[in-house]
Amino acid sequence: MSEHAHPTVKSFFGIWITLLILTAITTAASFLELGPFNAVVALFIATCKASLVVLFFMEARYLPKITKMVIVTALFFLGLLLTLTMTDFMTRLMGR
Amino acid sequence: MAMASAAITQDEKPNYLNADYGIKSWLLTTDHKRIALLYLISITMFFFLGGFFAMLIRLELLTPAGDLVTSDTYNKLFTMHGIVMVFLFLIPAVPTVLGNFLVPMMIGAKDLAFPKLNLASWYVYILGGCWVLYAIITGGVDTGWTFYTPYSTTFSNTNVVAAAVGIFIAGFSSIFTGINFIVTIHRMRAPGLTWRRLPLFIWSNYATSVIMVLGTPVLAITLLLVAAERLFHLGIFNAQLGGDPLLFQHLFWFYSHPAVYIMILPGMGVISEVVTCFSRKRVFGYDFVALASICIAVLGFLVWAHHMFVAGISVYAAMVFSLLTFFVAIPSAVKVFNWIATMYQGSISFETPMLYAFGFIGLFTMGGMTGLFLGSLGIDVHVHDTYFVVAHFHYVMVGGMVMAYMCGLHFWWPKITGKMYPEGWAKLSALLTFVGFNLTFFPQFILGYMGMPRRYHAYPPEFQVLNVLSTAGASVLAVGYVLPMIYFVWSLRYGQDAGPNPWRAAGLEWMTSSPPPTSNFETTPVVTWEAYNYDEIDKQQEVPVAS
Amino acid sequence: MEQQKETATLGMWLFLVTEVMFFGGMFCAYLIYRMDYYTAWVAGSERMNIYLGTTNTAVLICSSLTMVLAVHFAKLGNRKATAIFLVLTILLGLGFLGIKGVEYHEHWVHHEFPGPNFHFDAPKPGAALQYSPKNVEIFFSLYFAMTGLHAIHMIIGVGLLTWLLVRNARGDFSAYYNSPIEMTGLYWHFVDVVWIYLFPLLYLIRHK
Numbered sequence: 001m002s003e004h005a006h007p008t009v010k011s012f013f014g015i016w017i018t019l020l021i022l023t024a025i026t027t028a029a030s031f032l033e034l035g036p037f038n039a040v041v042a043l044f045i046a047t048c049k050a051s052l053v054v055l056f057f058m059e060a061r062y063l064p065k066i067t068k069m070v071i072v073t074a075l076f077f078l079g080l081l082l083t084l085t086m087t088d089f090m091t092r093l094m095g096r
Numbered sequence: 097m098a099m100a101s102a103a104i105t106q107d108e109k110p111n112y113l114n115a116d117y118g119i120k121s122w123l124l125t126t127d128h129k130r131i132a133l134l135y136l137i138s139i140t141m142f143f144f145l146g147g148f149f150a151m152l153i154r155l156e157l158l159t160p161a162g163d164l165v166t167s168d169t170y171n172k173l174f175t176m177h178g179i180v181m182v183f184l185f186l187i188p189a190v191p192t193v194l195g196n197f198l199v200p201m202m203i204g205a206k207d208l209a210f211p212k213l214n215l216a217s218w219y220v221y222i223l224g225g226c227w228v229l230y231a232i233i234t235g236g237v238d239t240g241w242t243f244y245t246p247y248s249t250t251f252s253n254t255n256v257v258a259a260a261v262g263i264f265i266a267g268f269s270s271i272f273t274g275i276n277f278i279v280t281i282h283r284m285r286a287p288g289l290t291w292r293r294l295p296l297f298i299w300s301n302y303a304t305s306v307i308m309v310l311g312t313p314v315l316a317i318t319l320l321l322v323a324a325e326r327l328f329h330l331g332i333f334n335a336q337l338g339g340d341p342l343l344f345q346h347l348f349w350f351y352s353h354p355a356v357y358i359m360i361l362p363g364m365g366v367i368s369e370v371v372t373c374f375s376r377k378r379v380f381g382y383d384f385v386a387l388a389s390i391c392i393a394v395l396g397f398l399v400w401a402h403h404m405f406v407a408g409i410s411v412y413a414a415m416v417f418s419l420l421t422f423f424v425a426i427p428s429a430v431k432v433f434n435w436i437a438t439m440y441q442g443s444i445s446f447e448t449p450m451l452y453a454f455g456f457i458g459l460f461t462m463g464g465m466t467g468l469f470l471g472s473l474g475i476d477v478h479v480h481d482t483y484f485v486v487a488h489f490h491y492v493m494v495g496g497m498v499m500a501y502m503c504g505l506h507f508w509w510p511k512i513t514g515k516m517y518p519e520g521w522a523k524l525s526a527l528l529t530f531v532g533f534n535l536t537f538f539p540q541f542i543l544g545y546m547g548m549p550r551r552y553h554a555y556p557p558e559f560q561v562l563n564v565l566s567t568a569g570a571s572v573l574a575v576g577y578v579l580p581m582i583y584f585v586w587s588l589r590y591g592q593d594a595g596p597n598p599w600r601a602a603g604l605e606w607m608t609s610s611p612p613p614t615s616n617f618e619t620t621p622v623v624t625w626e627a628y629n630y631d632e633i634d635k636q637q638e639v640p641v642a643s
Numbered sequence: 644m645e646q647q648k649e650t651a652t653l654g655m656w657l658f659l660v661t662e663v664m665f666f667g668g669m670f671c672a673y674l675i676y677r678m679d680y681y682t683a684w685v686a687g688s689e690r691m692n693i694y695l696g697t698t699n700t701a702v703l704i705c706s707s708l709t710m711v712l713a714v715h716f717a718k719l720g721n722r723k724a725t726a727i728f729l730v731l732t733i734l735l736g737l738g739f740l741g742i743k744g745v746e747y748h749e750h751w752v753h754h755e756f757p758g759p760n761f762h763f764d765a766p767k768p769g770a771a772l773q774y775s776p777k778n779v780e781i782f783f784s785l786y787f788a789m790t791g792l793h794a795i796h797m798i799i800g801v802g803l804l805t806w807l808l809v810r811n812a813r814g815d816f817s818a819y820y821n822s823p824i825e826m827t828g829l830y831w832h833f834v835d836v837v838w839i840y841l842f843p844l845l846y847l848i849r850h851k
Contacts, residue, residue: 283649310660343672
């Protein structure tokens, strides 16, 4: 029904296994003492997993440009909410 | 045109109004035009409800003493006035009434992308509105429409949860409309209708829809968390646990500032349509005006903490937000300059829509400039939470947005109903509105500057004269709003038949009959001309009618 | 049909944008308080059952697989396979909710639900991890708000899937018309993505 190459059942299983492995890794990594990098590693792995789901299970790779823009815009504005709010909380004690 | 309408009257020609009869054909319609009328009726009712609360507020403020109502009741009055006016009138008005009716027609489509979602949007609005009504009737809310914590979460004994839930539900109406508009404008334009040939009303509603989709959910979660704190003790904003009431304010204003652009952008779209028509000229700087709509939508998300300058945010963040606030004024100013430049050397006529447009441009400019005053940190320290702020936002919202709404209603009334309103009465109402508005709200700038706080039911006696002027103005303003109610209804029966294009305006919506047939166009139009091609239109003897 | 599916897909993604911003507000609150009260976050996170959380994550990932297979077979017009995978997705979704219920019960029994019954032991003086139990109550407030809202979305998803099952049994879908299944799939995957972020943020903060 669409022009793009159809993902195969095999590819779905491949993504699924990868997601499970990444889950195991992230749980295991949480037991290691990495200091501030625990959070970085956990969020990095989470972003990898989320990307796999969005790109492959939700077939975001094949979407028309406008729909891809919609996704990017959402992430951008979420980023705005988080960072601009942080500018307040992180600078409250500055200069004291 | 007069000959054509004499030959076939409105009653004989099939249109969306006589296509089907009976209450079910209205309550179960998926025709965007009928849904627009459903919204028109409900929004008008909520407008007068909000106006009723305003009347009580102004009556109380006639005298310095708090003698009409108790302070607790007064708190409820301004809260309910704000909630009803903001969430049940200003946010939906132009998009759901004019937008729903016109967006498909302006792009040459038969309907919106998701007609059933459109109907759902109205029902959700009604459900949310009734929920808010329930909150009002069973005792009201007294937190201010801004629901600041910890008062709303911990100390208020009024129907906070009910009001929050009502607004939460009504928010979905906004979201559904926004999604519908974005998809429609992207995917359902007529052949030949490129983005740069679109009417600016479409650009404005598109930008508005982007804000609706991105911003409304944040309000939704914020209100939900307030309700959760009251009901389930999830103390996310609870200072006793280390929670920060300012976090509520950040989340609240992240939506509520862009929300004011949801309110004004569609109104600006109306003005673009009307100014071009009654100057018989293309808009000056089309690209800039279109781009300005998008810039307002994006920049509008970057400035919210200017509502929090004296709330306790860090002074460095305050400076950042103050600077960003100055940036957001630029695209609005671009639009005002471009409208003026459009009028320059145009062939201007002073029909009612144009009168409202003039009013808008002047009053919105004043409101916008005073917004810049408030965005300046130093000035804001003095005038925050005074009547200066109240005057500022009423200038943009009432002098701006409501005037634009009236402007649009008058401009497109002939298209929607096939009837003309009585021009004499309409001009009188426009004048009364303008005079009444300025009399009501200009004294409030002075009052605020002199130090009268907002949301107080009593004030020092030296402020009384200005308050009396303000209340007198409100009475005049009220007449200015009631008169159109009367003559619009009168025109349905006794108004002159309008014909397809009484204003000789540009735009696809004018190329079909008034009222339009259910499918809008007999055949899908193919667009080969630029927007606002008034030079071509005025060269011709008669406007070509597609139907 | 392709045109209509692209239109529906754009509409669905726009709705998912609203969901991103909806959950985003709570992620914002989480971020601010984690910055301010990190040790309380550690204390709270240590009370999470990491094994149940990991299992639940795996359950949701499996349900995303079954969902994508349901969509795949719907596009091929295979009614029976579609039904099987819809059922599996529903069961996995219910499994997730069941495990969540067990976790909630545990928290409730240990007085970890915010409100008048909340009780969290203060740290012993000189202990490695110093925190205020009051701040831990905020952690748990966010935990219940975020996972609670997520669970509500799961319940809605299960409801949608059940409706799809009914429509599929009625023969409503074919290789030519199956977009409701695909759209519901997008919703389901999104709910999975939210959990993919909730899990490390709530369960995996273990160190000072």
